[in-house]
């Protein structure tokens with residue numbers, strides 16, 4: 386009798402959980418979105434997010450809401466002796482949430498923690514050359530995104546990016562684009578798209594633009610998109626996103642199809658912010 390009861394009750398509880406949990410998450414997020422944004426926080430965001438003053442009042446309100454949710458849900462860990470400050474958290478939250486500005490927002494669903502180093506950090510890597518030879522080396526890195534649950538960043542690089550917003554390089558935008566890319570379990574340059582029919586359009590435009598960048602880089606032609614995008618389609622998506630936010634007019638002029646694709650994906654039109 387008890388066994389039958391358990392067999393009947395457990396699936397019902399699971400179904401209730403599936404239906405109720407997203408509503409609880411949404412309620413919790415709405416609570417954080419509506420918390421007051423102190424003048425101190427406001428000053429840090431204005432100072433460290435150069436594009437903030439160009440946003441419309443409605444975009445600023447939404448960005449501040451996203452920042453509060455991000456800060457409530459993600460853990461910050463100082464590495465290499467770094468003490469995490471409010472400025473560091475707000476800067477990382479502010480820039481990364483630009484990517485979510487107009488979306489309903491999964492808030493980088495796989496991401497749990499942000500590891501922050503004072504400057505460039507070193508990582509020991511091993512590369513298998515064949516079945517018998519493995520080469521060990523030390524690599525200096527500015528940032529990386531792990532498919533499971535972490536982003537690693539360098540504070541020195543973030544400050545440099547803050548001071549040079551229009552140069553097309555931004556480690557936060559880059560690594561958090563990789564997070565969006567990996568939400569379906571694969572980091573391959575194709576994020577989750579709203580409709581099935583969107584995937585063929587994405588593949589057509591992205592592969593054409595990726596091949597163009599590879600060709601122009603090989604011919605040593607000066608390009609708007611950084612040549613690092615030729616590494617693979619995932620890096621191309623991340624680098625194209627950096628260009629979309631930091632050099633929107635140049636991207637629109639030289640790569641209108643790519644600009645329109647990213648405009649549709651992010652539901653944003655950064656040329657209006659110039």
Ligand SMILES: [Zn+2]
Pocket residue numbers: 559563620623
């Ligand atoms: Zn990358």
